Every structure is written in C-alpha cells, then in structure tokens.
Amino acid sequence: MNGDLWTRLGTGAVNVGLTLLLAPLAEGILRKVTARIQSRQGPPLIQPYLDLLKLLGKEDIESGTSPRLQRLAATLALASVLGVALLVPMGGRAPLGGQADAIALVYLLAFCGISTLLGAMAAGSTYSLIGMSREMMAMMTLEPVLGIAVIVGAIHTGSLRLDPVLAGSVYAGTGVPWAGLVMLGVGLFSLQAFLGRLPFDVAEAETEIMEGPLIEYSGPKLALFKYAQMAKIVVYAALFVGLFVPWGSGIYAVDLVLFLGKVLVLTLLVTLVAATHARFRIDQAMKYYLGLMAVSLAALVLALWGF
Numbered sequence: 001m002n003g004d005l006w007t008r009l010g011t012g013a014v015n016v017g018l019t020l021l022l023a024p025l026a027e028g029i030l031r032k033v034t035a036r037i038q039s040r041q042g043p044p045l046i047q048p049y050l051d052l053l054k055l056l057g058k059e060d061i062e063s064g065t066s067p068r069l070q071r072l073a074a075t076l077a078l079a080s081v082l083g084v085a086l087l088v089p090m091g092g093r094a095p096l097g098g099q100a101d102a103i104a105l106v107y108l109l110a111f112c113g114i115s116t117l118l119g120a121m122a123a124g125s126t127y128s129l130i131g132m133s134r135e136m137m138a139m140m141t142l143e144p145v146l147g148i149a150v151i152v153g154a155i156h157t158g159s160l161r162l163d164p165v166l167a168g169s170v171y172a173g174t175g176v177p178w179a180g181l182v183m184l185g186v187g188l189f190s191l192q193a194f195l196g197r198l199p200f201d202v203a204e205a206e207t208e209i210m211e212g213p214l215i216e217y218s219g220p221k222l223a224l225f226k227y228a229q230m231a232k233i234v235v236y237a238a239l240f241v242g243l244f245v246p247w248g249s250g251i252y253a254v255d256l257v258l259f260l261g262k263v264l265v266l267t268l269l270v271t272l273v274a275a276t277h278a279r280f281r282i283d284q285a286m287k288y289y290l291g292l293m294a295v296s297l298a299a300l301v302l303a304l305w306g307f
Helices: 002-037 047-056 067-085 102-123 126-157 178-195 219-244 252-276 282-304
Strands: none
Touching (some): 002 252, 102 219, 126 178, 126 219, 178 219, 219 252
C-alpha cells in the first residue's frame, strides 16, 4: 500500500512538473513555427518563460469590481489545469486515474473555462463581458463534445473509471471501431477549439475586443491565466493521446519519450492550423462547434449500438 502511494506521488509530481515545464516550451514552439511559416524570424523558444517571469515580477495592480474574485479566478485557472494533469496519463498510469471517474475529469476541465468567466465578470469591463459571453457560448457547445468522447470510451469499457477509459477505450469492442474512428476525427477537428487557438480564439480576439476576459489583468494574475492557457496544450494533448493513441512499450521511460513525441506532433498540428487560418467570426465558430456536436452524437449512437 505504501509503495503504491509513493508511486502515485512520484508520477503525480512528474505529471505536474512536465505540465509546468513543457507548457511555455510548447508555446515557444508554436510562436517560432508560426513565425517561420509566415516568413518571420520570430521570438526565441524561451520567450514564454521570460514573459511569465516578467509578469510575475510586476506589481499586482488591483482593478475591476471585485479584486478578490479576480485573484480567485486566476488561481483557479491554473489549479484546475494542474488538477487535470493528475488525472491523465503522461507516459505511465495517471496518478489519480484509479481514484477518479470520467465525470470528475469533465467537470475539472470545465473549471478552467469557468474561471475565465468569473475573471471576466469580476473585471467588469465592456470588452471583458463580451469575451465572457463568447467563452460561455463556446463552453455550452464544446464541453458536450468532450463529454461524449469520454462517454464513448466508458460505454466500450463498461466503466467510468479513468484508468480503462484513458487507455484507448474508444477503440474497444469487436469488429471495426466505427464510433472510435468517428470520435478520432472529431478529436482532431476540435483540439484547436478546446485550446482557444486561431481560428477559434474568438473569446480573446486581440484585434476585436483586446483580449476580452483578460483585458483588465496584469502582473501575477495575468501570468496565472497565461500559464493556464499554455498548460492546456500539454493537458489536452495528454487527454487526446490517452483516448485515441495511448499505445507504448510498457516501459515508463520509453513511453514517456513517446508521449513527448506525440505532444510535439499535436503542437505542430495546432501551430500549422493557427498559422494558416484567419480568425472565425463568432457565428462561424458556433456553426462549427454545433457541427462537431452533431457528429459526436452520431458516434455516441454507434457506440450504444455496439459499433
């Protein structure tokens, strides 16, 4: 029992450490590759680390209608993402995968979006409220897609426990895994939207509503929000890998390297889409999200029928 506890603590520390360390690097890769695609030199790979350190060292200026709620929202944004890091496998078993279920994972993922809503509401700016409304619409249409992906895995395994669900369970069953293949396509086409990257960054939209929910934030609170956004790349990549491409050698060190390679591939895919597409209008994004939900529901029906 003690050995299992120490193993979970060790893998938990590794998962949280990887998320914190890799998140700015993934952001740096995204910026650098985007610049190269657009024939620019771009910032150095370590620029996101420097940006976070600069923000953390600034004075924490309080503004908005509720400074306490702003502090809570900023802290909750990063804490929720790090909490998810404990529930998803990163080269090995998820540290808390045996102690949590799929419903808890979906709720925890939603907390990061909820923290953005709280932060925007506490800021009280017109632009932040517009960003909040856009974020809320995106959550109402995107979160069901994520829930359906997890439920399809739960149907195939007959359990809501995370360990079996995040082990390629969408492909479980007999015959051709039609539901899993459909959800794989949905996962690929929705990853960009879950990360809030171009062309789906309509909630921030710097050129339209000047960062929307984050317009009134600066210093350490803005650093926490930005860190949470960067960490989403690692966390959602881990979730995608667990649901759709979890396969490895069974050796932790080897599987960890494989996991890092998969995260890099997904980061490059996100970068390619972001660098080659203009931002969608909010109505275009909503139509896209609703299309993803419709296809996800079709996959859920296939899973219920045993396909």
